Amino acid sequence: MYFDQSPYEVKLDWGRRGARAAAERGDIVIIVDVLSFSSTVVTAVQHKANIYPYPPPINETAKAYAKELGAEMVWGRSEAIRVGGHSLSPLSFSSADYARDFVLCSLNGAACTWIAAQVPALLVGCLLNASAVADTANRLKLEMDVNITVIPCGEKWSDVKEGEDELRPGIEDYLGAGLILSRLAGTKSPEAEVCIGAVKSSGHRIRDLIWESASGRELRERGYEDDVTYCCQADISYAVPVLQENRFVNAGDPV
Template identity: 60%
Template sequence: MFNQAPFSCRVEWGIRGAREAAERGDIIIIVDVLSFSSTVISALRQGAIIYPYPPNLDGKSFAEKIGAEYILGRAEAAKAGKPTLSPVSFKKKHYNKKYVLSSLNGAFCTWMAAKVPALLIGSLLNASAVASVANKLRLQSKANITVVPCGEQWNEVREHENSLRPSIEDYLGAGAVLSYLEGEKSPEAEVCIGAFQNAKEKITELIWECGSGRELRQKGFEEDVSHCSRLNIYEAVPILNNDHFVSAN
């Protein structure tokens, strides 16, 4: 059976990887660069309270139940002047307000892996900071660490096809986080780190031109792509506390 069992720092893709890491009892770092992870980090930095919620359940009803606002799609929210999955949409005026955030990738992976010793949110924005927190938690709990690049979903999936679309922005984000983690790395993690280190000097250009980056830019969200490509600009580290994120540092 496939596993990375001998190693304390691992990398696993998507919802399946998140579930298996949770079943092992690992510390999990969810990486969804464009844009769930970057949005949660940016929102936490502004003092907003984010409740992750899977898109296949009724997030609007959940938001009403807890007295939160359900986050709309990018275009719809932009017209209404509300915060959205766009990380740059969160401002100081959103301090201490509750928001329910659904997404096909990052929120879904978070939901799948919620019951673990610690679930952290990582991205390029906070790669060093989230790794520092994870290193401390590993020493305290003796648990292993799995970094989960979420990837994207293919549209119009045909019968017998897998819907996961691996994405370079999440792979590079995972490599950045892994590069700062302590402990023995699996071969899969070492290769992921190597990809990040090779791309580090041109990471902004690579994410700008990658498929996911171009997809967002074509929809008018160039600022999101630029923002999410920046390395280690924030110290904010979201950690899941029951059903919402709080600061881990």
């Protein structure tokens, strides 16, 4: 027998496996990858850029896809320093990117997006747009009469041994998911309720907890303190990326 959260309207599932389960159920999906896929996509869409997600890694196939679209690649932070251009740092996007096309690969957020691409609606959420993405998901839920799954993407262990799970849950994604879940309407699974509880118990310490988390420390030690500071801000953006015709656009903009 397969056990899941199907009795509930609002669910929480982790990573690529969770994205697949949500897609099989036909749920609205909200992808949450705070550091940094979601925060980068929200920021880029806020500046009216078009983001085409593509599964990792950045290889010749991904580059050929970008060339076919006439789009620019979004590089990893270190690679962007070497070759120039935009990176997974949300701060690399600005108003100068209006109407420009980009292909974005990432190990977690883009991979989960690719798996769940055929759901009724796929949104991107993070701390930056928590209220806005929840409002949009609530509206779509009523219009489409379907349920919602929030997917914190987590990270991948770099030293996985045979038989071990490569998913490393990240508290930054759990807290981002919890803030969004707290604003969603409908019956919530125990998994979703516990995630909301984590946000409530964290209170005003969310920024400090993410700052000192494994993911936060990794970025800070690589010199990206500004990214962590930026991504920890709640409800500063009204942009809601929605996947339409293989690209993310703002849900509030005409297509």
